[in-house]
Each structure stands twice: as structure tokens, then as C-alpha cells.
Amino acid sequence: MLVSFSDKKVLITGGTGSFGRHMAERLLSMGCNHIRILSRDEAKQDEMRVSYNRPELKFYIGDIRDRHSVDKAMRGVDLVFHAAALKQVPSCEFFPLEAVKTNIVGSQNVIDSAFGAGVKSVVCLSTDKAVMPVNAMGMSKAMMEKTAQAASRQIDEDETTISCVRYGNVMYSRGSVIPLFIKQIREGKPLTLTEPSMTRFMLSLPDAIELVSFALENARQGDIFVKKAPACTVQLLAETLLEIFEADNEIQVIGMRHGEKLYETLASGEELRRSEDLGGYYRVSYDDRDLNYSKFFTEGDPDELGTEDYHSHNTYQLNKSELKALLLKLPEVQAELKAHT
Numbered sequence: 001m002l003v004s005f006s007d008k009k010v011l012i013t014g015g016t017g018s019f020g021r022h023m024a025e026r027l028l029s030m031g032c033n034h035i036r037i038l039s040r041d042e043a044k045q046d047e048m049r050v051s052y053n054r055p056e057l058k059f060y061i062g063d064i065r066d067r068h069s070v071d072k073a074m075r076g077v078d079l080v081f082h083a084a085a086l087k088q089v090p091s092c093e094f095f096p097l098e099a100v101k102t103n104i105v106g107s108q109n110v111i112d113s114a115f116g117a118g119v120k121s122v123v124c125l126s127t128d129k130a131v132m133p134v135n136a137m138g139m140s141k142a143m144m145e146k147t148a149q150a151a152s153r154q155i156d157e158d159e160t161t162i163s164c165v166r167y168g169n170v171m172y173s174r175g176s177v178i179p180l181f182i183k184q185i186r187e188g189k190p191l192t193l194t195e196p197s198m199t200r201f202m203l204s205l206p207d208a209i210e211l212v213s214f215a216l217e218n219a220r221q222g223d224i225f226v227k228k229a230p231a232c233t234v235q236l237l238a239e240t241l242l243e244i245f246e247a248d249n250e251i252q253v254i255g256m257r258h259g260e261k262l263y264e265t266l267a268s269g270e271e272l273r274r275s276e277d278l279g280g281y282y283r284v285s286y287d288d289r290d291l292n293y294s295k296f297f298t299e300g301d302p303d304e305l306g307t308e309d310y311h312s313h314n315t316y317q318l319n320k321s322e323l324k325a326l327l328l329k330l331p332e333v334q335a336e337l338k339a340h341t
Contacts (some may be wrong), residue, residue, distance in 0.1 A: 003079075003216060005032035011077045012037055013064055013110055014084030016044035018173040019125065022205050023081055023212070028056060038062050038073040039084065064106030070113045080122040081212060082110050085141070088175060089129070092137035093258045103140035104147060111151045114160055121161045123215045124148050126224070128168040128201070128264040131271075131309070135258070145224065149286040152222035163219035165211050166226050168201040168264040168312065172332045177234065181241050182336050190252035191242070196235035198256075199263045199312040202326055203229045214281055222286035226266045231312035232323050240323045244333070245340055262313075269307035282310070 005027055012020045015037030027035050033056050040063045062069025064084045085103050086092055092099040114122045126145050129138030145164050152162040169176045184191050211227040238251050267282055276283040327333050
């Protein structure tokens with residue numbers, strides 16, 4: 001992070017979640033003196049307030065669905081990291097309108113409030129599931145991205161910069177499969193795989209923070225940033241964790257869940273054709289066509305089929321030793337190993 005935070009007021013929506021807590025820690029280490037945490041979870045805020053005990057952290061109870069509560073937290077803010085969302089695929093499948101209210105309408109509230117308050121930059125957190133979505137969570141996140149890009153079309157470059165980042169499941173984040181597998185190992189239960197050939201990107205929480213930081217430093221209006229990452233099958237992940245914990249639990253295949261994808265896609269071929277390869281990242285610029293695009297219907301695009309999507313099946317595939325080394329770098333895995341011995 002090259003931005004100086006000592007004189008900045010930063011708002012993190014959904015700030016009591018995995019990302020929010022780690023982002024707050026990073027900002028504190030960078031000398032940020034004013035960090036606002038907006039969330040609706042009173043218990044998590046109290047736990048975070050007590051455990052951190054830092055005067056730089058300011059807590060706001062509120063819901064991004066309520067524009068008034070967003071406006072109160074937004075006053076005087078310089079930078080916004082928008083992480084508040086409904087993220088669980090099954091929950092959104094059964095209650096899709098709730099996903100719409102939070103992930104789309106709530107995000108629009110955050111963007112409109114930030115623009116109204118003169119915020120310098122807003123970075124919205126999205127997901128691989130927003131690319132060619134097959135479930136309600138992904139659809140609502142795709143619409144969040146469209147909402148952000150639509151707003152950015154109407155804002156000058158010297159006004160509020162609105163950008164998005166996309167990443168897949170973060171290793172050891174709440175609801176991810178790694179803590180589930182470790183829990184099953186410790187309890188002597190079978191490790192439940194939905195589909196052994198399923199692949200997932202292996203991205204750590206610090207990697208996700210770096211992606212957001214990169215977006216903050218480099219964003220232009222409407223950009224979406226993707227961090228390149230290796231992947232592995234869930235079968236290999238389960239086998240590697242069994243080896244790390246020297247366990248012999250059975251591996252049980254239970255079948256794919258509602259709305260689950262076989263692999264994670266971080267950028268479509270169409271997006272990659274208008275993207276910029278920045279080494280460890282892709283910058284996907286928004287489609288700058290206006291409503292007068294009849295030529296695209298009459299003339300077409302001869303390059304339309306030329307680029308493959310970027311997904312967890314065609315990125316670099318980790319072998320067991322590489323995956324083991326990556327997992328052993330996670331503080332949570334090390335803590336579990338100490339508790340396990």
C-alpha cells in the first residue's frame with residue numbers, strides 16, 4: 001500500500017467479517033488514525049471492540065440496506081472498502097430477494113452515499129461467482145458490479161473513483177472448506193467432498209488484501225481487478241490436509257450442492273479481450289459502448305471466440321508439495337496443528 005493513511009478516514013462496510021478485520025489490522029499497521037466499521041452485527045462489533053481495544057476504530061451499527069445509516073457512517077470519509085454482502089450460496093438460493101436487497105440495493109446505497117459525501121475512492125468486493133453466474137449469490141454480485149460500473153460512467157475521473165475486485169473463496173475464511181475439513185479431521189469424521197474433480201483458486205486473506213490495495217492504488221473509473229492465483233482440486237486439498245495432520249479419515253463424496261460450480265471463473269474471455277495484463281493482476285476495463293451500439297448487431301465482432309475464460313481449471317495447478325507448503329503458511333493451520341498435538 002503506497003497510499004498514506006495517517007490523515008485518511010476509512011470506512012469498511014461489513015467490517016466485522018474476515019476481510020474487514022484483516023483490512024483493519026493492515027490499516028492500523030500503516031498508521032491509519034480513523035477507521036470506521038459499519039455492520040449490523042452488534043455482538044461481532046462488541047467482540048472486535050474489546051479484542052482490539054484501539055481508539056482508532058470507530059463502530060457504527062447500521063445496515064447498508066438503510067441509506068440513512070450509510071450516510072451517517074460516510075460523513076467525512078476519504079476511502080471506502082465495501083465488503084458487506086450476503087455471501088453464502090445456499091442462503092441466497094433460498095432467499096434470493098434478500099440477496100437483491102443487500103448485494104444490489106445496499107451496494108447502490110454505498111456508492112450513492114460515497115459520491116454524495118465526496119469520497120475519493122470506493123473499492124467494491126466481488127466474487128468469481130459473478131462471472132457467468134449460475135446462482136442467486138453470483139447473480140446479485142454481478143448486478144453489484146454492473147451497478148458500480150453504471151455509476152462510474154456518470155462520474156468524472158477527478159471525482160469519486162469506483163472500482164471492483166474479484167476473488168474466489170479465500171483460504172480459511174468463514175464458510176470456506178479448509179476449516180470444515182480440519183474440524184472433520186479433529187472429530188474423526190469423514191471428509192465430505194461435493195465433487196473430487198472440483199477446482200478452487202488458492203488465495204490467502206493477505207493476497208485478497210493485496211488485491212484490494214492494488215485496486216486502490218491503480219483504479220480508473222469502472223475497473224475490475226483480478227489477482228492471478230494457482231488452484232487445486234478439492235480431492236488434493238483433502239488428501240494434503242490429511243497428510244499435514246497425519247490422519248486417515250475417510251473421504252466421502254456427497255454430491256454437488258445447490259448452485260455450486262465445478263470451477264471458479266475470475267474473468268470471461270470477453271472481458272479478457274478488453275483487459276490489461278499487469279503481471280500478477282488483470283485490469284478489466286468496463287465496456288465503454290453507449291446505447292448507440294447498433295453496429296455491434298449488424299457487423300459483429302470477428303474476435304468474439306478467440307479468448308478462453310480465466311478459471312481454476314486452466315490456471316497453474318498446484319502439486320501436493322506446493323499445496324502443503326502454502327497451507328502451512330496459514331497461521332490458522334499452524335494454530336490447529338499446535339492444538340492437534
